[in-house]
Amino acid sequence: MAEGELNIYNWGNYTNPELIKKFEETHKVKVTITDYDSNTTALTKVKAGGHGFDIVVPSANYVPIFIKEGLLLETRPDQMPNFKNVDKKWVDVSWDPGRHYTVPWQWGTTGVAVNTSAYAGDPNTSAIFLDPPKELVGQVNVVPEMADVMALTIMYAGGKPCTDDKDLLRKVRDILTAAKPKWRSMDYGMTEKLSNSDVVATVNWNGSTFRARLKNPKVVYGYPKEGYPVWMDSVAVLADAKNVENAKLFQNFIMDPENAALISAFARYANGIAGSDKFMPEEMKTAPEIVVPDAYKAAGTFLPTCPKATQDLYTAIWTELQK
Known part of the structure; x- marks a missing residue:
């Protein structure tokens, strides 16, 4: 039995309150959650120090950066009792070989979401935001996640x-610069805005789009045929965490299939824990946002960690875009 506190720093609208309540009651720990809107935001805040967080949930391509910067604690999840439940394909991963730092949270894809009442064409293309059809000009949102948008x-x-x-990146910069005046916003948190039809087209994640569709059947998810990112977010303990033992308890807790299913049932992404399927809502098993159509499977690419020099080139384009 533990006691005390746990401070989690996670993406917004991504953590099931039921999961947190169950953890609090099981371990007598008071949990506080603080939201962020991008990997860059999380990395910048954690690097600055004095944040008071114990746990962060970076995407796979950012985990090696956190590790290299000395920002994560080697908690050895591979030696925790529930590690046996991790799906084999998510054990020896390139960003954390053998899982010495992180445990799976959720994984998914980044594509586009459109409201079919505003646009009846093919949603399976990045042209939705990079060369918007006339009916979507001025109506498009782009989530502020540099790695996904650049990819x-x-x-x-x-x-x-x-x-x-360099030639290709100049082309990328020009495409983005020409597209931006046709966008409406660069905001995070599209689930409600999509379901309310406040936004009719956006770069978005599959689970968020799934949640929006459950409330508004006119929302569809597109897998860009030109290529789209596949990602996994993982739970890591910060090197300057104050509540290390409670953070480790949380890592072990979410590797339990029933608890992993709670994570997915809320945010609507797959989770990487074997055996969690049987605790999942039935509609998760056939949802077009989760089950990638065969025609678009080959277009998905798991995002690697770019070398720092390359990352710097992308950041320069991204910074210019946000002016």
Whole structure:
């Protein structure tokens, strides 16, 4: 039995309150959650120090950056009792070989979401936001996640994620610069806005789109045929965490299939824990946002961690775009 506190720093609208309540009651720990809207935001805040967080949930391509910067604690999840439940394909991962730092939270894809009452064409293309059809001009949102947006644009321009081809990157910059005046916003948190029809097209994640569709059947998810990112977010303990033992308890707790299913049932993404399926809502098993159509499977690419020099090139384009 533990006691005390746990401070979790996670993506907004991504944590099931039921999961937290169950953890609090099981371990007598008071949990506080603080939201962020992008990997860059989380990394910047954690690097600055003095944040008071114990846990962070970075995407796979950011985990090696956190590790290299000395920001994560090696908690050895591979030695925890519930590690046996991790699906084999998520054990020896490139961003954390053998899982010495992180445990799976959720995984999914980044594509586009459109409201079919505003646009009846093919949603399976990044042209939705990079060269919007006239009925969507001024109506498009782009989530402020640099790695995803850059990867989508690079693949649209015919390149591969993490390319450092200067000519191609100039093309990418030009595509984004020309597209931006046709956007409405660059905001995070599209689930409610999509379901309320406040936004009719956006770059978005599959689970968020799934949640919006459950409330508004006119929302559809598109897998860009030019290429789209596949990702996994994982739970890591911060090197300067104050509540290390409680954070480790949480890592072990979410590797329990029933608890992993709670995570997925709320945010509507797959989770990487074997045996969690039988605790999942039935509609998760057939949802088009979760089960990638065969025609678009090959277009998905798991985002690698780009070398720092390449990352710097992307950041320069991204910074310019946000002016």
